[in-house]
Amino acid sequence: MINPKIIRQNPELVKEKLKHRGVDPKEIDDYVTLDRQNRDAVAKVDDLKRQKNELSKKVKEADPTSEEGQNLIAQVKKINEDTKAVEAEQKEVADSLHYIAVRLPNLPDDSIPVGPDEDSNVEVRKWGDIPKFDFTPKAHWELGENLDILDFEAGAKVSGARFVYYKNAGARLERAVYNFMLDLHTEKQGYQEIIPPYLVNAQTMFGTGQFPKFREDVYTVESTGETLIPTAEVPLTNYYANEILDEKDLPIYFTAFSPCFRSEAGSAGRDTRGLIRMHQFHKVEMVKFSKPEDSMEELEKMTLDAQEVLKQLGLAHHVIILSTGDTGFSSAKTYDVEVWMPEQNVYREISSCSDCLDFQARRAMIRYRKEDGSVDYLHTLNGSGLAVGRTVAAIMENYQQADGTIKVPDVLVPYMNGMEVIK
Secondary structure (H helix, E strand, O other): OOOHHHHHHOHHHHHHHHHOOOOOHHHHHHHHHHHHHHHHHHHHHHHHHHHHHHHHHHHHHOOOOOHHHHHHHHHHHHHHHHHHHHHHHHHHHHHHHHHHHOOOOOOOOOOOOOOOOHHHOEEEEEEOOOOOOOOOOOOHHHHHHHOOOEEHHHHHHHOOOOOOEEOHHHHHHHHHHHHHHHHHHHHOOOOEEEOOOOEEOHHHHHHHOOOOOOHHHOOEOOOOOOEEOOOOHHHHHHHHOOEEEEHHHOOEEEEEEEEEEOOOOOOOOOOOOOOOOOOEEEEEEEEEEEOHHHHHHHHHHHHHHHHHHHHHHOOOEEEEEOOOOOOOOOOOEEEEEEEEEOOOOEEEEEEEEEEOOOHHHHHHOEEEEOOOOOEEEOEEEEEEEEEHHHHHHHHHHHOEOOOOOEEOOHHHOHHHOOOOEEO
């Protein structure tokens, strides 16, 4: 959540920043009004309790049968009634305030471009040469079906649209890709490897910003209320929920391979074929816990870590900075890494690296103790390192050959038990 002091002290700035994220300025006006009413009600309750304490002392000293004693008892009773009424009013106001607060997106960082949607995103760098073919390149799903390594028809039969069976060398390639990623992150880039839970409770989903705003985007188990994770970011970030870390231990880097489950609500008609937009897919996630003053530098490093995966795989890509209108709910600044997909002749997102500042930390109550003994919220960051299915798709399309076979990138050959070509 946004630091309430920022909204309280500079509501016009918050209006201006969130206007570019689709928030009606009236929401901020309502927040400020409710916040003032809530603080006034809390102060009134405190004052009533103070009055009651003072009167209670006098009641003990007075004769309860006397007129004075009866009058004091009546005053205490009246204060009790007034207190209950104000507390009920305060709870109603606090609930309304909370409803707005948890649905406001993070404030965009001043360094990101202002714009309504993805058309306002800005490219910041490119890497690699776009491959040239002396034949018409095929889509990865066509290659996969021809080589008998992807079976979308069986996936649809068993589970429905946007599910797939990986088979034979396809299953081996998927496994090779995520093992390579994990080895790179843990052995070269300093991340601790985690295997997280794949089912989480509602509070955990709230902590990273998925709930309450995005409930329709996930799968929830009806019998228990637990949710299948949409990304390992959720359990990784909440690892330190309700804890206070020591400053000397920061930064902390986590990485995890996990399945991810998304309903893809609102994506009807988009990427209906192939591995780009699935209900179930694998991802290697990176999460960081950082001191506030270091988090933007950590974001740059995380983005380079994601790029390094693509560089070692030899896949052309570029990095874009997302505009205010395209940045995710919890993020203040996001870089997308997009890989070249030959069949579509476009770059497609394969990683998003975000700095959420203290937005998630406030929701999940993740803090750190400074050297001077004071306690503050730390900053959380997350990024894909990478989406595995999309990486497999990119490898298949970029490394396809005229005869329909697929060359295995050199760094993956050891993970493929020496296989150099998928035939």
